[in-house]
Amino acid sequence: MKKLLFLLLFCLLLCACSGEPVPPASDAPERMAEEISAGVVFSYNGKEYDLREREINVNALTGATQVGNFLVAEGHINPKNAYYGIFDTEKEAFVKDIIGTNLTWRDDDISTAVYSFWSEIYDYDGNLLGNLELADDEYICGLAWTDSRSLSVEIYSETGKRTVALEAPLS
Numbered sequence: 001m002k003k004l005l006f007l008l009l010f011c012l013l014l015c016a017c018s019g020e021p022v023p024p025a026s027d028a029p030e031r032m033a034e035e036i037s038a039g040v041v042f043s044y045n046g047k048e049y050d051l052r053e054r055e056i057n058v059n060a061l062t063g064a065t066q067v068g069n070f071l072v073a074e075g076h077i078n079p080k081n082a083y084y085g086i087f088d089t090e091k092e093a094f095v096k097d098i099i100g101t102n103l104t105w106r107d108d109d110i111s112t113a114v115y116s117f118w119s120e121i122y123d124y125d126g127n128l129l130g131n132l133e134l135a136d137d138e139y140i141c142g143l144a145w146t147d148s149r150s151l152s153v154e155i156y157s158e159t160g161k162r163t164v165a166l167e168a169p170l171s
Contacts, residue, residue, distance in 0.1 A: 039059070039060045039061060040052050040058050040059065040060060040061050040075065041061065042061055042064065042073040042085065042087070044071065044087065044089070044092060045092060047092065049073075049085075049087075049094070051073065051075045051083060051085060054083070054085050054094060054097050055075065055077070055083040055085075055097060055099065057077045057078075057083070058075035058076065058077060058083045059075075059076055059077070060075065060076040061073065061074070061075055061076075062074045062075060062076050062082070064087075067105060067108055067109070067110045067113075068108045068109060068110060069088065069089050069090050070086055070087060070088055070089065070095075070110045071086075071087040071089060072084055072085070072086060072087070072103065072110070073085040073087055073094075074103075077099070080101065080118075080139065081099055081100060081101060081117070082099075082100065082101050082103075083097065083098070083099055084097070084098040084099075084100070084103050084115070085097055085098075086098070086110060096124075098113075098115055099117065100115040100116055100117040100122065101115065101116050101117070101140070102115055102116045102140060102141070102142055102143040103115040103143075104143045104144060104145065105124075105145075106145045106148065110124065111124050112124065112145070114129065114143055114145075114151060115143070116140040116143060116153075118139075118140075119131055119132045119133070119134045119140070120132075121140075121143070121151065121153065121166060129151075129166065130153075130166045132153065132155070132164060134155065135157060137157045137158045137159075138155050138156065138157040139155070139156060139157075140153055140154070140155055140156075141154050141155065141156040141161070142154035146165070149167055150165060150166070150167055151165070151166040151167075152164075152165060152166075153165075153166055
């Protein structure tokens, strides 16, 4: 009992002598929210956009890529899905939200974008281009345009990678 009392008093003394105030417990949730939001804010022309207002499950901004007059703001959701916010730099506003992975496009044209969501491949407008039969341990790990109508779909499994060609109904 004496050791416990001594340790408690010692900890209180250390806190008091540190020179930094100890924040009240009620302040902790507000500080935590500020720390988390710092990692999910996309900025353009001095204006900030919290990606969680677009998709609540975003927990980190992982990058932004210029595509013509658009920026693609990528947010992490989990290891199998991402958020892609399509930001029009002329309107200075988000014009589309995409949930999936492997977003890719041709040339500098965002309207040619395709992405995967689990075993399905979609175009920019959300039209289903293909649904692949995948084994339990397989997932789509890459998409690439091979020409204006053909996609190369890379599939990963525990035993290795395989590639599937998919014809897209896009021009």
